[in-house]
Structure formats: structure tokens, C-alpha cells
Amino acid sequence: MSVGIVPPLAGSIATGPELPASDGGPRRRPAVKWQLLGLAVVWIVLYKLLDGRWPLESGQPEAAQSWLQDFASSIGDNRLTNPLFIYILNPITNALQAAYDGGVWITQQLGWTGMTGLAAAVALVFAGWRMALLAFLGFLSFGILGLWDQSMETLVLVAISVLLSVLIGIPLGVWAGLSPRFERLLLPVLDTLQIMPSLAYLPIISLFFLIGPPSGIIATLIYAVPPVIRLTSVGIREVAPESVEASRSLGATARQVLFGVQLPMSRRTRVVGVNQTVMAALSMVTVAALVAAPGLGQVVLNALVVLNVGAAFNAGIAIVILAIVLDRVITAASRRVGSAPPSRRSKTISWGIAVALVVVGAMLPAVLPAMAKWNVAYVYAFTDVVNTMSDWAKHNLYPITTAFTEWFTSWFINPIDALFAGTPWFVTIAMWTALGFIVGRFRPAATALFCLVGCVLLALWPSSMATLTQVIIAAAVTMVLGLILGVWIGRSPWADRLLRPILDAGQVMPPFVYLIPCLFLFGPTRFTAIVAAVIYAAPAAIKIVGEGIDRVSSDTVEAARSVGSTTVQEIVKVQLPMARPIILVALNQGIIFVMSMVVIGGLVGGGGLGYDVITGFAQERFAGLGLAAGIAIVLLGVMLDRVSQSAGRVRRTSSDLG
């Protein structure tokens, strides 16, 4: 099965210091189920008694927020005198701008024929002829969609961001892989980088790095660097201790062990990290467009302003194609490294063809001037088709979707919201702390307490609870889909082939593209915000679960079958329990991805912290509010991750005990 956009998680990329416990002895607490039930009863009783008492108002410009506000507005005041700007930031800005301009200049010199030839050539040399064909067709499609120039601008931005991510990320990842101490220090930072909504800090980045491509690259870099760090470090730790020991006993120095054993043996996991980084970078295309970074993101934003779903979709397709080409080529290239090197002869042939492709492509416009620019006559955009389809849907489906929205809201969203936001804040905090204690004793309890008190101190309590409600529901739906569809693709290669392109599209298609149809169907509601989060987060969860199921050794499954297990028993009693460590990773990633959609949810009626972040982005005098809300989102994400990871481990031990 192909690796796809989410990594095959050899170990785990769980974020917390509390990686799924490999051993450490089962905790004998069979009563957890009853304790949880008791907690729920107490909470509901307290809610009935105290509903609406001692409310905390949101958004008062309290100390924390006004401090953040002053901080935000003081940046950039001394651009011309501050040494930080003169000696560090301004040179970086200029270098990034030059790199971007240079990249675009190259794509223009090569023209569409040369670039398409180059893409096919690179794929041919490193990943084989099938990938060369894929790259060739993919690049051709940018012209067909009528988006050649924008696609190249995006390609250059993404390429620079990924290159920088790799240059920064691999050394940090290696260090974290070798030093558990450094890793403990780094993990919370990586969590923050991934969860903190980029809109919260985007105005600050543009104050540091000016508007335009440099700020776009930096914003992309911040979001895209964590995966490569994480997987590099996981890869280093995965290298069998025996191999390391063996080479040490032969007298190898630490440096020799690193370069001779650990780095080569962890190459494949590291490449998966690079893959993930590429995907993350592509998912930032629209955000980068908000600070005037050119490319496909601009097309999406422009289409959104006039509610042209079709035009946005068209640009979204180009982003998805770029993602699939980059993902498959990098994956195939990394597999080749592991296998036997190709013969000298075939190597010479493929290099020869590659050079020919580039030269012919680059020279073509000189011979045939008509080939210099993509001919508009050969453009087929999806704009009209998609608009027709979405018009049909919005006029015919809304009665059903509206009814479903109302039903779901009153049965799931409103009750949970009432419980979190209706009970006085200190009760809600106490309940979460107790929940943390029940599932994992002191650490998760302390984390929950710390994070929720943080939301109070940031003066964002009601917004935080509105967001928490939506995030929990979205994460639950994500996991249900992840388990059902993940088991399906894990067991059936056929299903895997069928679903994978759809899952890829769900991950890199800019959410802005499907927001408009969602708004038509479900209205500006919290439900729409949840739908958007699930569309983005479920693919990752599905892929990771599928990977986990696929890895359960076929011997074990055979054994279960030979004693007469039914398919359901086989899944529930064998495959799911054995895949539990990886399912926990799916849970962790599901929560992080749901958290990263909070802001998008704010655009479609989710309210809460997402709306606060947007307000901060939209109006400078609320920059402090935006930053504070960004921090609160990180706090909630960390809390949910730690508590759910503990809960996942408890369930295993208690069920293992029968």
C-alpha cells in the first residue's frame, strides 16, 4: 500500500512526553469506568443546580490581552534603528525575497515546456519512469486548468519553505533523537507551532519580514517544520539498539555511529517526515496569500470574495495535483534508496533521457514560438461544472441538511456546550482536573488545571468553552470515521486505492474551497465549523489507523481465523487492540488537526476562539485578543491531547485485564 500523505508511523509521532507506554506495567484500575460515570453524574447535577451562576465575560481587555496588544503594536516601530532588524531580520527578508525572485525567474526562463520537462526528468532519475509520467501529466494539468503562472509561484514558495524546513529540521531532529532531554524541551514547542493558528501571528510576521513572499515563506516554515523534526527524531530512536551497540563495540565514535548507522538506517522515516512537511507547506498556500504571497492561494481568495465556488475549486485542484505529484515522487524516490541500486547502464540511460527532456523542453519555445505560453484554447477549467453542481446541491439538498443540522445541534452541541459553559468556571475546571486524574493521575490532572486556568487568565473563558465543545465533537466524529474507514482501507487494498486520492484531497484542498458549499447546506452554524474540521482531520486519522491495521502481522490474523473467529471478532479482538499504539497516534493527530481548523470554523459560524483570532487579524486594535485566543487554542489542544492519550492507555490496560 502506498505511503500517501500521512506517514507510515513506524514508531509514533505522539506529541507529548508521554509516548504510548510500551511497558511500565499495567495499572490495576478496573474501576475507571465507574469513576468516569460518577464524574459525569456529579457534573450534570452541579450543572442543574448552578446553571448560569457566576459567569465570566469574554474579551474584556484584561492585563494579559493588553500586554499582548502593546507587544504587537511596538514591533516594527524601530525597523530602521533596531539592531535586530538591521543585522538579522532585514538581511533574512532580503535573502528570502531574492530566493523567491530567482526561483520565479528560473521557471519563467524554462517556460512551461522546460518546467514540465524538468519535473519529468527529476522524477525519472530519482523515482523511475512511472513517476516521471505522473510528474509530466501533473505539470501539464496546471496549464490545462489555466493556472500555470500561479502554480509555478506556489511551487517556488513551497520549494523554498521545504528546503529551509529540511535544513533546519533535520539537525534539530537528529539532536532530539539522540538526546531525550532536548526532545522533552522541543516537543511542547512543536505542539505550539502546529496548533497555534497562523492567523494569530501573521500580522506580527509581516511586521518582522514585510508583506510579500518573505512573510509567506516564514509563516509556511513555522507550520511545516515540525513534521520533519518529529519524524527525524523518531527515526533515530527506532534504529535497533543492537546495531548501535554492535558498531560501538567495534570501537566506532559517536560521530561514526551517527553517520554510519543511525542516519542511514533511519532514512525512510526521515523521508516520510519530509513528505509531511511538503503537505503542511501546501496547506499554507491560502494563508500565505493573506500577506500578499503570490500563487494559487490568491486565486482561491479572490474566488471566495465573489463566492465563485468553481474558480476556487479549480485552484484547489491544482494544489491537490501539486501535492500528489510531490508526495508520490518523494515516496518513490525514498523507496528506491533502500532497494538494490540500478545498474550502471540503466542509470546512464535515465540520465540521458532526463537531460534530453530538459533541453528539448527549454529549447522548444525558441523553435516553436507558439509554445512559449500555454495556449488559452487548451484550457479546461472546472469552474462552470462545479458551479452548476453546487447550485443544484444548494437548491435541492438544503431541507434535509438544515433539518439534520438542527437535530445534531440540539442533541449533541447544545447539551455539551451547556455543561462546559453553563456550569460556573471553577466547577468546569475542577471536573476536567478530576477527569485528568481518573484517567492518568497527576500529570494529566495538572495539565488540565494549568490549561484551563490559563484560559481564565487570558479573559477568554466563554470563547474557550464554545471552542472546546466543538473540538471535542469534531474529534469524536473524526475518530469514529478514522476507525471505520481506517479498518476498511487497512484490510482491503482495493478500498485503499479507491479512498486514498480522496483522502489526499481532503488534506490539501484549501478549506476555503468547500466552505461556501458547506455554508449553503448547513448555514453559518457551529455544525458547519465541525463539518469543516472533520473534512480536514479525518483523512489523517483514517490513513494512520489503516496503516496500523495493515501492520498487524498476518500470522496473528491467520491464527485468529483458524480458531474460527468471525470477521467482526477478528477486527475487534485482534486487529484493533494490536494496533492500539498507532490508533493513539491517530487520536493525537486527529486532535491537532481539528485544533488547527478552529479558525476556519470561526469563519463559518463557529464563534469562540476562532472568531477571536479572526477579529484580531482583521482589526489591529484587537491584535492582543487575537494573540491571546491563539494561545488559548494551544492550551486547549495540549490539554485534550494529554488527557486523551492517558485515557487511551488506561483503556488498554483495563481491557487487557479483562
Next chain:
Amino acid sequence: MAAAALLLSACAGSANNATSSSAGTGSAAAVSCGSTPITIAKNAWTGYYANVAVVDYILRTNLGCTTKISEINEQVAWQGFPTGQVDVILENWGHDDLVKKYITDQKVAVDLGPTGNQGIIGWYVPQWMADKYPDITDYKNLNKYADLFKTSESGDKGQLLDGDPSYVTNDVALVKNLGLNYKVVTGGSEAALITAMQKATDNKSPLLFYFYEPQYALATIKVARVSLPPYTAGCDTDPAKVACDYPPYTLNKIARAKWVDAGGPAVNFIKKFNWTNDDQNKVAADIAAGKSYDDAAKAWIAANPDKVKAWLAS
């Protein structure tokens, strides 16, 4: 066909649209416009697009200037004045805080006068509701109709759909201070508001919402404004105690001080640029329908030669 239009408009929007073909027609004016491109900030709403389309077209074809369109968020655009990355913002909605920071304190930007467009912010209902319930357009009667506006988001109260975080809103305070049985629900974006308006109009479903003019969507979606207690100077000073309507906004142009000091025909033209909400809506609707910026601009300019002449008079 739409694909081709998209391609064209995309080209017009890309960074280097300094077309050499049009630069030639500028005759003598081309010399004084200088060779440095004029950077126009392009904020993400259709009315603004209309201003960009017409101003950019005239700068290039009539004055022989080169231009650079910088697509950018409206707040972030102001950051370009001290750094020289933005020369002009073509439709500014108030922003007292930014005016103070960049115009009054740092003196890096100047007000180039009104665009002629009047910005209105207020509460609206779809036209069909105003026809069916004629007294609904007075806020005093809103409580009577609160049941109509109930949704699963607003619980047992009526829903007031708010929306675009880019604009001023006092709605939570207004609902409270006017004693209305409504809950403010945050739509979160202009797109959310417009889809809700369209849906309410198409399906004849009730909707009370916050909106603003000029906005091209109002060319196709008919709405009626709900009257609030009239605005008087100072009635909105304390955000918590507001009980009056929103003030009318005089939309204006903001430019980089050094660029204005350097002078030239472009500065002169943008200073004089002034048109009506109808003018803007016309061009905006063309753009929204898929016309290229240049085609939309050309069509309007052809129909309004006198206005253009007045802008270009020295």
C-alpha cells in the same frame, strides 16, 4: 469562457502587470509618471476590486504609469506605508487606530480625500420579509417577531446574524441596551453573511442580519434596512452603552506620504478620484460575474467619459 476570463483576470491581478503595450499610449504624461511602479494595495472585497480595476486601468492607459497590485489584508496594508511597500489604499473604512498611528503619529501616510462612496452599516432583513411584515423594519417591533428568527444556534431567542470581523460591530451591546429578545450569532465572514442572505431570499426563510453598503451582492439580493435609534455624534463613545445606529462612513483614500510629496499626475488623479455607490456597484457586479478587471473598467469608463475627464484635469 469563464475559464478564459479567470485566466485574464488572474493575469491582471498578478504582480507585474505593467504591460508595455499600454505604457506606450501615455504620451507626455508617461514621462512625469516616472518608471517606479505605483503599488496599489488590493483588499479582499468586491467594492474595493472595482476601485482597483478603474484606477489601475486609468493609471496604465491614460497616464502611462506602471502599477503593481499587492493583494493584501486591509490592516496589514497599512504596514506598507512606513516601509514603502504600499503607495495607496483605495477604499479605507475608518480605522481610527491606524489613522492615529500612521497618519497622526508616524506621519508616513496621508488622507487623499473621500472616494465618494458612502459606507453604511446596519441591520437588514430580506425584502420579502419587509413586504410581508411591513412594521418589521422598525427595531421596536423586532421583539414581536423574535419567534420567526429562532434557530438552533440562538435557542429560545431570535437570531441576529453578525458577521464580518473586519468591521465595527456594537450588536451585542445594542441588543442588550434596546431590550431585544435576540441573541447575536457570529457568522464569521462576509461569505457566511452573503450565503445566508441568498438562502433566505431564495427559500423565503426568515433572517435578521448585520450588513453594509456598498456591496455588490445587494445588486442581486433585495434587502430592507431595519431602523435603529438615529445616530447622534458621540452616542457610540462608550461601547458598552451604545443604543443608537451606526454612523455613516465616508470612505477615503490613504496614500504614502513620501509618494504624495513626490507629486505627479498619478497623485493628482487619485486625489480627484471620486464616484458614487452606483458606479462602484456596477463595476463590482461585472467583476463578480466573471469579467476581467480591465473589461469591467473599460465598460464603465466608456459610459462615463465626463467623470474620467474631471479626474484627469490638472
